[in-house]
Amino acid sequence: MAKKEVGFVTMGKVAKEPKEVKDIGVGVLGYAFMGKAHTNGYKKMPVFFYPPPARPRLVALCGRTEEALAEAAKRFGFETYYTDWKTLVKDKRIQLIDNCLPNNLHAEPCIGAVEAGKHVICEKPLAGTLKEARAMYEAAEKAGVKHMTAFNYRFVPALRLAKNLIDEGFIGKILQFRAVYLQEWIMDPSFPLVWRLRKSVAGSGALGDLGAHIVDLARFLVGDFASICGMTETFIKERSLPDDPKKKGKVDVDDVFIAMVRFKNNAIGSLEASRFCAGRKNYQRIEIHGTEGSISFNLERLNELEVYSKKDKDDRMGFRNILVTESVHPFIEHWWPHGHIIGWEHTFVHEIHHLVDCIVNDKPVAPYGATFYDGLKCQEILSAIEESSEKGKWVTLPS
Template identity: 45%
Template sequence: MKKQLNVGIVGYKFMGRAHSNAWKKAPLFFDTPAIPVLKVACGRHQESLTEFAQNWGWEETETDWKKLISRPDIDIIDIALPQHLHYEVALAAARAGKHIFCEKPLAMNSKQAEEMLKVCEENKIKHYLNHNYRRTPAVAFAKKMIDEGKIGRIFHWRCAYQQDWIVDPTFPLTWQLKKETAQAGPQWDLNSHAVDLAHFLIGDITTVSSLTTNFIKERPIADEAASGSLSAVSLGSEMGEVTVEDAALMLVNFKNGAIGSFEATRFASGRKNRLTFEIYGSKGSLVFDLERMNELQYFSRDDHDGEQGFRTILATEAAHPYASHWWPAGHIIGYEHAFVHAVVDFVKAIEEDTAIKPDFADGLKIIQVLEAGLLAAETKRQVSL
């Protein structure tokens, strides 16, 4: 009989559901070396917490995260909270010897991130930062192709992460639009994913130039209940200041000589959650679009003259990482499956004492780039890392 790993999750909204699904599905589709047990769900509001726990199969509930962390029967703390709450919970979990599965972005600033990494390393626990897009089969296969030299020397990285959920000026002032709870806008929330992918696929960034802007400077004040929702609601005439940017653009130099661009915005009408990247090299190119997440576009300069062009690789066959554990070739998978892949790799890292990426060290590097971008926009100069 396989060993069990008891999981305690802190947070039960959007990411709480995504993580719960992953913990449940991982051992059903993959031969995990241990079985995750949905032991305790933790949140502030007992009624909605109880409903969440019953729906997803969590055995117990707790409204005090400190009590959860102190329990000797908990092996893993899953932090499915907004970023301003990561720091305190992660430090306590690490000091209690719990392995940590944490949502992105890692922290509110690099100082917090440095301490979180230091405490995790001192206590020798596994720490994973959930930049889940690395684990879509198409992106994982793109990494394999790059490592095999299929596109040669990389010249260009072009990335955009576009959403449109705050275009309406009556959308309320939620926590995502306040510096004290979000640190920044799409530069933090969206570009954290984009920078992680760039680090994963291209390499380290050495310099950053940036531009940020606000399109709507005041919004209706939201109450606590509304602040957790991304649905537009009217809350009366009282207005509050938006203290984060609405859009951010970055231009970067990579250590390997490539150059890159990043666009992150919540004002791209018609784009609900579109993440795209393009990579251009001396031997070929790769293009990915999250809205078509099972596909990877590949161009090879080695193809015969007259036959060159972008081809579509459907990343659903056994040759593509993770794909063989799901459905027959040609049957697509979705957004939630990347979370399952992360859980599988995380459980394996715990049981086999191996590394898992991205970890808090990667999270620190990402935040350093994001901070450099904000500083570059503020000072109107290039910032070196």
């Protein structure tokens, strides 16, 4: 279908919205960091991915604090709000439930949602515990609904390009994988004991928060893990309680983990995540080395992908920096032309488009999207790293 050029901007396919574009009722659990990022995805998706597979209808938003929730529901454009997720799950106008709650509130609402016949997307890590993650996967499969774990970095154009290059053999057989995800935001000892630092709510620390992302990317780009050897450390063991700063509570999650991995295809690698790296804001760096070349990515430069090919002529060999902003690149035809960069929030628009397309057109969420199976495999690896750290030895992963 022809595209209409308006000045510099391609306005997408020039077509009236087909009559069959239906609404899909969406309920979002949580209205803070991720609740906002996902809601932005539902709102932007039909504007940029046009015509959309379905038009998200923002039916209901959920949280506990009514005043803040009501303000968020109004600001985001939801029709209603509920202070109890169980009420949202029962709302017949909703077909898709999006879980952006803390990790200990992933399993029960998601299982409730799929048992009510709703499609579901859940933030990472899939659950607080391995047992919960397995129950979520089994319940979603049994219900026969579409399920997705929100590993949004699979939807960064540069990382999808990396995946395409690896699949077409650009770097040959993968020998080594290296990933770090480094932040600095809890280095101050007076930073309070927020939910991310409590095992009963978060499940783990840097491991589940940041490590889950790079574990998933390792599986996405290289393949399944065979065995792992990891260590974790907690630098600050006590912190003030957020609502009573005079009292202290125990930090019972990791501040950092480091792991060595052997993949089933015999590649080897290392993974590291920390929230104690002074100067590092959101530094997710990935390097993959194969027999024919290398690929390197840095989330703080997310529009770029560095590639190196051994096939280049000797006199011009070196890393090339691809600005992944052309219409030939993954997802970019939906955005701006020629080098007009995109950002972190766009990954959620891509992810939501993929899920809604899979729901409406009965397509598989995998292999490009992460399913609850991928969430479960990631959780097995997170648990194995903890076990390895406790026992001081390598752990073999389930097949």
